Amino acid sequence: MKIIVLNGSTRDNGNTEFLARLAVEGKEAKIVNLKDMQIFPISDKRHDPQGFQPLHDDYETLIKTVLEYDAILFATPIYWYGMSGIMKNFIDRWSQSLRDKELNFKEKMKNKKAYVVACGGDEAKIKGLPLILQFKHIFEFMNMDFCGYVIGNGNSPGEVKNDHAACNEARVLLEANPAQH
Secondary structure: OOEEEEEOOOOOOOHHHHHHHHHHOOOOEEEEEHHHOOOOOOOOOOOOOOOOOOOOOOHHHHHHHHOOOOEEEEEEEOEOOEOOHHHHHHHHOHHHHHOOOOOOHHHHHOOOEEEEEEEEOOOHHHHOHHHHHHHHHHHHHOOOEEEEEEEEEOOOOOHHHHOHHHHHHHHHHHHOOHHHO
16 A cells, blocks of 8 residues: 655644654655645635636645555644644645546545544644544545544644653554444
């Protein structure tokens, strides 16, 4: 299984990235740091006669790369009880990909395995559940297989290492049975 990790953290070597790396340790995986890419916010042109116009950023290249993988691990810190802005910009742009007839986006995303790693403070394992539900809805819309998630407790750099349960869950995440979540 070819795995791509989409790291939505804006911090180098942060808690979210730590858990994501635990999840893919020993596996063939490509890690993409969204903060290092230029992905413009969507300008909604779904109902304009001209439709979406190309934006000159890194999104098109990235989405074509994502389509080459069997599994996608979405890694995001929990920012204000939701996904990071750079992760949201990336997913918002899917509206553009859905209308690109040459890309055949929804068909190519169908049945890809999807995983989520999220990390935050302020009772993250409870208050992060709406974020997981948001991803679940996204994956259902795209007909992707939501195979599991881990929510880690960590706010300050390195703090998630003290969340032994989350670290252990991350180590086995990619073997998770979709029926478990």
